[in-house]
Amino acid sequence: MKSLDQIAAELQGYDPQALAATSVQAFLERLVAPVTGTEQVPVAAALGRVLAQDIVSPFSVPPHDNSAMDGYAFDGEQLATGTPLRLAVVGTALAGRAWQGRVGPGECVKIMTGAIMPAGLDTVVPQEFTRSVDGSAIEVPAGLLRAGDNRRLAGEDLMAGRPALLQGERLGPAACGLLASLGLPTVPVLRRVRVAYFSTGDEILSVGEPPREGAVYDSNRYTVAGLLARLGCELVDLGVVRDQPELLEQAFRSAAGQADAIITSGGVSVGEADFTKAMMKQLGDVAFWKIAMRPGRPMAVGRIAEAAPGRAPAVLFGLPGNPVAVMVTFLAFVRPALLRMMGCRDTAPPPLLRARSQEAMRKKPGRTEYQRGIVSAAPDGGLQVRTTGNQGSGVLSSMVQANGLIVLHHAQANVAPGDEVDVxxxxxAI
Structure with a gap:
């Protein structure tokens, strides 16, 4: 396991006092590693879990050529004449059973969606495109079809013996449905990542406590809990910890003893009169950063070990205290790192979309800014975006109003109305 100093030495231009957002992401990629330990869970409970191994299809899906339409199945070679095709209807093929008859030239079978294609037939004409002739035959218009139309091929979805899903796949609704289509009652997944989190500060009130002058209610634990729950992490809520060395030490040791990662909010800013930073240094290998970003400049990362046999050190994410800064740093840095810890193959931040700004935005080159934005459809069908107004890092209501973050990159300068920006x-995610 590399130390923080060793990781820093691998990064060109690493400067903890002026760290670019891209450097933070590169550092965290080297800091965290996937958890070990697997379990079998029912497919119905697998949503959001990460596959521990490849899932190989035990059979082909579909297992037979079948019809993609309600219509009439016939031999497509008969379309070669380029003239209307008259076919006698000699039977009906229903879904769920194979039709046992034989079909000769000039004949067809009425067929239902999903029914097995009878032997020798490869084309289906939708029922609504045919004309009935004397109640016992149909006519297919010329130029309507090509041989093989409206037929689903055996194995065109999944082929027997080939991987259906790959290790590291985070299972969404479609993947769960795919697993069920293979008849699998359970699926092997990596265990959940356990994350302990707490807020720090004498000025922080827990929900239910009476208000007092100079104090604020703790919102950060609730937003962090929601963000972690969306990821599918196992949550360990350690509450609010006062600025007292013995309480902070107890909280960090408790967190490191039972969790894979620790998230704190508050106590990492320059010049704060509390003991959080000192305790982080005392108990672990921790770096304190000033990130060239807004909001969310101060951040601490590292590892804190608890003296428990066989337990790996917990990864620490010390986030700022302001509510918006907590959420922005989580989305930009912590979420991708936790996805990597979960064993996901795809740990990149969400892809950025392009939208035209509806207003001017002031921006100094040399830092990345994340402004809360409201993205909507423009009259021409593209995307447009406007800010939520006040971009203060304590304005939590702006995160409720926003449906995305406007990402103004490190080297980017002022934005004029009509300029395209990334969102x-x-x-x-939240």
Whole structure:
């Protein structure tokens, strides 16, 4: 396991006092590793879990050529004449059973969607495109079809003996349906990542406590809990920890003793009169960064070990105290790192979309800014975006109003109305 100093030495231009957002992401890729340990879970409970091994299809899907339409099945070679085709209907093929008859030239079988294609037949004409002739035959218009139309081939979805899903796949609704289509009652997944989290500060009130002058209610634990739950992590809520060395030490040791990762909010800013940073240094290998970003400049990362046999050190993410900064740093840095810890193959941040700005935005080159934005459809069918207004890092209501973050990159300068900007959408993340 590399130390933080060793990781830093691998990064060109690493400067903890002015760290670019891209350097943070590169550092965290080297810091975290996937958890070990697997379990079998029912497919019905597998949503959001990460596959521990490849899933090989035990049979082909579909297992037979079948019809993609309600219509009439026939031998497509008969279309070669280029003239209307008259076919006698000699039977009906239903879904769920094979039709046992034989079909000769000039004949067809009425067929239902999903029914097995009778032997020798390869084309289906949809029922609505045919004309009935004397109640016992149909006519297929010329130029309507090509041989093989409206037939699903055996194995065109999944082929027997080949991987249907790969290790590291985070299972979504479609993947769960695919697993069920293979008749699998359970699936092997990596265990959940356990994340302990707490807020720090004497000024923080827990929900239910009476208000007092100079104090604020703790929102960060609830937003962090929601973000972690969306990821499918196992949550360990350690509450609010006061600025007292013995309480902070107890919280960090408890977190490191039972979790894979620790998330704190508050206590990492320059000049704060509390003991959080000192305790992080005392108990672990921790770096304190000033990231060239807004909001969310101060951040701590590292590892904290608890003296438990066989337990790996817990990865620490010390986030700022302001509510918006907590959410932005989580989305930009912590979420991809946790996905890597979960064993996901795809740990990249969400893809950025392009939208035209509806307003001017001031921006200094030399830092990445994440502004809360409201993305909507423009009259021409493209995307447009406007800010939520006040971009203060304590304005949590702006995160409720926004449906994405406007990402103004490190070297980017002012934005004029009509300029295209990148946006990171929230859907599925918060």
């Amino acid at each position: 990171m959408m929230f859907d599925g």
